[in-house]
Amino acid sequence: MGNAWWRRIWQKRITVESPATSAPFLAREHGLDRRLKARVRLPAHNADYLPIFKNSSRELTVVDLSVGGVCLLDFQDFLLNHLSQTVPLTLQWPDREEWIMARVAGVSRHTHRHLQFLELSEQSQKQIKVLVQMGSYGQKITQVRDLKQSPAQLLVTELWTGLQGDGLVFYDSADTLAELTMGLITVRFHHSIAPQVVLDPDRNKTRPALNKEISDALICLANIPEPSGRLKDLLLRLSTPTQPWLTTGSGV
Amino acid sequence: MSIMVSFDNFAPRLRKGRVIPQGRRLIYETEDGEKQIVLPIEMADAILLATGKYTMRQIIEKIFKLKGSLHFRTLFKTIHQLRDHGFLENGEELESHSWWTSPYHEQKSWTMDLTVVRRKTLRRPRTLHFYFLGLAVVALSLLSMLDMPWPPLSKQNFAMNGSLMWSVLICWAFNSLLQTIQSLFKTVFQLLLTGNMFGLSLRIAPWGVYLRATDEPIFLITNRLFLMLYHAATLLTPFLASWPLQLLDSNYYSFAIAICMGKLMIDLSPFTSSLFMQTVRSMLSLGQSDLIAGYLREDSLLALLSPVDRPSSNRRLHRYFTIYILSWAAFSLWFCSIGLHGASRQVATDPWASLFCWTIFCTAVVWIAARVMRHMSPLMVKPMMRIFALLRSWVRAWRPIKWTPEKTMNALTELPLFSYFSKPLLEMILKESQINEIRGGSRLITQGEIGRDLFVLLQGTLLVERSSFDQGRTQLSILRPVTIFGETAIIEESERGADVIARETSTVLKIPTHVLRFAAKESQYVREIEAFRNAITVNQFFTSAPMFKDLPEDTVHDITMRSSLRHLSPNEHIIRQGSQGRSFFMVLRGAVEVRINEQPVKKIRQGGFFGEIALIADIPRTASVVTVENSVIMEMAAVNFWEILCQNIELAMFIEAVGESRLSEDLMNNSDEPEPSEKAG
Numbered sequence: 001m002g003n004a005w006w007r008r009i010w011q012k013r014i015t016v017e018s019p020a021t022s023a024p025f026l027a028r029e030h031g032l033d034r035r036l037k038a039r040v041r042l043p044a045h046n047a048d049y050l051p052i053f054k055n056s057s058r059e060l061t062v063v064d065l066s067v068g069g070v071c072l073l074d075f076q077d078f079l080l081n082h083l084s085q086t087v088p089l090t091l092q093w094p095d096r097e098e099w100i101m102a103r104v105a106g107v108s109r110h111t112h113r114h115l116q117f118l119e120l121s122e123q124s125q126k127q128i129k130v131l132v133q134m135g136s137y138g139q140k141i142t143q144v145r146d147l148k149q150s151p152a153q154l155l156v157t158e159l160w161t162g163l164q165g166d167g168l169v170f171y172d173s174a175d176t177l178a179e180l181t182m183g184l185i186t187v188r189f190h191h192s193i194a195p196q197v198v199l200d201p202d203r204n205k206t207r208p209a210l211n212k213e214i215s216d217a218l219i220c221l222a223n224i225p226e227p228s229g230r231l232k233d234l235l236l237r238l239s240t241p242t243q244p245w246l247t248t249g250s251g252v
Numbered sequence: 253m254s255i256m257v258s259f260d261n262f263a264p265r266l267r268k269g270r271v272i273p274q275g276r277r278l279i280y281e282t283e284d285g286e287k288q289i290v291l292p293i294e295m296a297d298a299i300l301l302a303t304g305k306y307t308m309r310q311i312i313e314k315i316f317k318l319k320g321s322l323h324f325r326t327l328f329k330t331i332h333q334l335r336d337h338g339f340l341e342n343g344e345e346l347e348s349h350s351w352w353t354s355p356y357h358e359q360k361s362w363t364m365d366l367t368v369v370r371r372k373t374l375r376r377p378r379t380l381h382f383y384f385l386g387l388a389v390v391a392l393s394l395l396s397m398l399d400m401p402w403p404p405l406s407k408q409n410f411a412m413n414g415s416l417m418w419s420v421l422i423c424w425a426f427n428s429l430l431q432t433i434q435s436l437f438k439t440v441f442q443l444l445l446t447g448n449m450f451g452l453s454l455r456i457a458p459w460g461v462y463l464r465a466t467d468e469p470i471f472l473i474t475n476r477l478f479l480m481l482y483h484a485a486t487l488l489t490p491f492l493a494s495w496p497l498q499l500l501d502s503n504y505y506s507f508a509i510a511i512c513m514g515k516l517m518i519d520l521s522p523f524t525s526s527l528f529m530q531t532v533r534s535m536l537s538l539g540q541s542d543l544i545a546g547y548l549r550e551d552s553l554l555a556l557l558s559p560v561d562r563p564s565s566n567r568r569l570h571r572y573f574t575i576y577i578l579s580w581a582a583f584s585l586w587f588c589s590i591g592l593h594g595a596s597r598q599v600a601t602d603p604w605a606s607l608f609c610w611t612i613f614c615t616a617v618v619w620i621a622a623r624v625m626r627h628m629s630p631l632m633v634k635p636m637m638r639i640f641a642l643l644r645s646w647v648r649a650w651r652p653i654k655w656t657p658e659k660t661m662n663a664l665t666e667l668p669l670f671s672y673f674s675k676p677l678l679e680m681i682l683k684e685s686q687i688n689e690i691r692g693g694s695r696l697i698t699q700g701e702i703g704r705d706l707f708v709l710l711q712g713t714l715l716v717e718r719s720s721f722d723q724g725r726t727q728l729s730i731l732r733p734v735t736i737f738g739e740t741a742i743i744e745e746s747e748r749g750a751d752v753i754a755r756e757t758s759t760v761l762k763i764p765t766h767v768l769r770f771a772a773k774e775s776q777y778v779r780e781i782e783a784f785r786n787a788i789t790v791n792q793f794f795t796s797a798p799m800f801k802d803l804p805e806d807t808v809h810d811i812t813m814r815s816s817l818r819h820l821s822p823n824e825h826i827i828r829q830g831s832q833g834r835s836f837f838m839v840l841r842g843a844v845e846v847r848i849n850e851q852p853v854k855k856i857r858q859g860g861f862f863g864e865i866a867l868i869a870d871i872p873r874t875a876s877v878v879t880v881e882n883s884v885i886m887e888m889a890a891v892n893f894w895e896i897l898c899q900n901i902e903l904a905m906f907i908e909a910v911g912e913s914r915l916s917e918d919l920m921n922n923s924d925e926p927e928p929s930e931k932a933g
Contacts, residue, residue, distance in 0.1 A: 140319070140321075140870070142318055142319055144296045144297050144300060145297070145300065145318075146300065147300050147301070147303065149303055149305070150266075150300045150301070150302070150303050151265070151266045151267065151268045151269065151302075151303065152266050152268075152269055152270070152271050152280065152299050152300050152302070153268075153269070153270050153271065154270075154271050154296075154300070155270045155271060155272050155273075156272075156273055159271075159273055159296055161293050161294045161296050161297065162294065163294060163319065163321055163322070163323070163870065164294065164323075165276035165277075165292060165293055165294065166276075167273065167275075167276070167293045167294075169273045179273075179275070181275050181276055181293075186275045186276075198275065200475070201274060201275050
């Protein structure tokens with residue numbers, strides 16, 4: 001009875017957007033994006049739900065991550081420089097830790113170590129795939145160029161759009177800083193209060209974003225190509241541990 | 253008078269306005285605030301580029317360069333929506349496209365609209381007020397129906413006071429009154445629900461003079477519960493408005509109810525693209541198609557036949573269509589019988605009134621038939637085409653065209669391949685060739701025999717079929733004029749790979765291969781015999797492949813100039829699942845197998861194409877493709893593919909639709925697979 005037509009009055013909302021039968025939408029929403037080694041950048045921020053890589057209990061900064069491997073920043077040469085040598089790593093998730101072996105696949109700019117996972121548990125693979133999905137939302141978002149000669153005037157400070165309804169809007173408002181739409185979730189960032197998830201845009205109904213949703217939003221934002229000054233500021237702001245809603249364990 | 257241009261060459265110029273992003277959508281509002289339209293947010297780039305300076309082709313190129321991909325159908329519909337709702341200053345220059353129907357772009361030569369009230373806004377929407385008012389209207393309307401006489405209109409009370417003319421006038425007046433009341437309610441509901449009302453106009457039409465409210469604010473609503481309540485309340489309002497008439501005069505009340513029922517039937521029509529119908533579709537359809545309803549005005553009947561909609565949702569829509577058609581037929585018969593009875597009774601006493609009534613009824617019948625035909629016409633295209641082709645073949649069989657040397661020469665020069673030959677060479681070829689007429693069902697080429705001639709199909713249709721031990725008899729392609737076949741004989745006198753059978757009486761030009769070899773060597777352009785054979789293969793593909801045979805000549809030229817041919821053996825991997833998409837492929841000869849997770853899912857044969865999904869969706873390859881027999885594949889690099897799509901929007905939309913349909917099939921076939929998140933990667 002879950003799919004009874006009359007129940008759909010309450011279940012779903014009619015939304016105005018590009019067709020849900022379009023190839024990018026189908027591919028994305030149904031996991032048809034069968035890539036094997038898609039990489040996403042992780043924000044320089046130790047929010048919950050993001051994995052932490054450690055070598056001999058020293059925390060290393062993640063540049064980018066895929067199911068196949070990771071690129072770590074190593075300023076003090078903790079890791080090996082020689083190609084094909086194996087490195088023991090601890091992959092720390094919010095709820096558990098995993099000890100893994102990785103192989104040095106490349107070294108660039110002296111500090112970047114490209115490591116290939118030799119064995120990774122299925123659970124970690126699944127968790128990384130979710131992060132990759134969030135990053136892929138961001139990778140398709142580009143800035144809309146506001147043309148001076150255009151008869152259409154953009155009523156927001158900056159507008160970024162993806163291929164399938166994803167977007168980022170910066171407002172010139174004393175209350176709202178920006179609004180990120182990724183997939184079917186819209187997260188609103190405010191100047192003073194914790195990020196909010198928009199439940200009903202018609203009635204401006206929101207709820208505080210969960211830690212997981214903030215982490216997803218951060219990954220999405222960190223992967224937007226050619227970020228503007230405002231976007232960099234937003235990322236920095238969200239990544240700063242002094243945010244009141246971050247230190248109190250999110251706004252939930 | 254402005255010059256009409258095709259979509260590709262149209263340079264849209266927007267009326268001055270503001271872009272207001274709102275989540276997954278954006279609102280475009282004119283500078284004076286009198287008009288609003290809701291569009292998908294990814295159309296922001298296109299809107300800002302609609303300055304009148306760039307053609308659609310240039311806009312598409314710019315967006316592609318910026319984003320690496322775009323959805324052609326959404327863009328096509330967005331521009332048409334903007335034109336239909338009067339947001340484009342030069343909208344009248346855009347040619348009407350056969351793929352686009354819109355209730356907002358009908359020729360309104362029968363009506364005239366005068367603006368009465370301009371835009372009004374409330375400080376904020378009052379959804380709670382709307383909720384209770386809407387519920388009250390629905391409840392009271394249903395209550396009023398309890399008092400409704402049945403049947404509402406009888407043969408006795410139709411001819412009021414003995415005058416049929418008077419009855420018709422009453423109908424006209426009540427229709428005007430009820431439409432006006434309905435519009436006023438609509439306006440109130442819109443104000444409460446959205447805080448906006450985009451004006452009331454006075455419509456003067458043959459069926460009434462009434463106030464009319466636009467539906468524009470309703471595009472802002474995404475809550476289906478509110479939308480359903482809005483539609484229910486506005487549809488039932490005329491019944492509520494008729495209720496007080498019962499106290500005045502039961503005859504008048506009967507008339508009003510009959511009009512209400514007629515209006516309800518029109519409003520519930522699944523043949524229209526009304527907002528109500530979209531909401532109904534969104535409720536009856538499952539899954540993804542739900543999300544389309546708010547924006548894209550798909551033709552309901554076409555959507556019903558769409559391979560994308562799931563069968564269960566199709567069944568529900570189908571039921572709705574059937575119930576509606578049966579109810580409409582019953583209602584029309586009942587109403588017409590009453591009217592015609594009244595009209596026929598008056599023939600003796602008032603012939604002019606009788607004639608007037610007959611005219612009205614005949615007009616109504618023609619109007620309904622035209623409306624049904626308009627929506628049914630896409631369904632009729634294929635059968636009609638078949639009938640036309642059959643008739644044409646009969647006519648040709650009865651009176652075949654006489655192929656004089658001049659006519660044959662003209663037919664040959666239509667083929668780009670023969671256009672390389674000089675006139676003396678062509679004359680030499682014709683002199684040495686022979687024109688044969690083949691009866692339907694006769695075999696022209698037999699599989700396995702040694703080929704010594706090349707053929708040019710001048711008239712008729714031929715089937716190419718192959719017999720094999722494992723697969724039995726398979727049809728490879730259908731050849732249509734003017735096309736070349738039997739080209740394997742050019743290089744060496746080898747065995748024919750397939751049978752060629754005439755589907756109808758056909759005329760072919762039989763050219764001995766030694767003559768062609770000589771001509772090819774003599775020709776300034778075609779020096780290499782291998783290149784000559786390849787050119788024939790390509791030409792055959794573009795004249796016979798169902799998806800490409802209607803492409804303009806310059807597009808075919810563009811595609812062939814920017815592609816390369818690959819001759820592949822069986823079991824060769826053309827693309828691998830998960831790899832980066834860099835090319836688009838067309839199957840000129842042979843067949844390929846599509847494999848997902850190493851499981852074969854389908855075969856693509858001669859005339860088909862693949863590799864489009866990764867390019868249009870900008871994702872890695874969703875499947876592996878492997879040859880199953882000796883094949884000739886035409887490969888086009890992604891950049892060239894996109895350039896050609898940018899220049900041919902129809903081809904782009906077609907390839908996009910095929911890609912989407914393939915993805916949907918893939919999803920349906922794999923619905924029992926693990927969760928999407930597990931499948932990714």
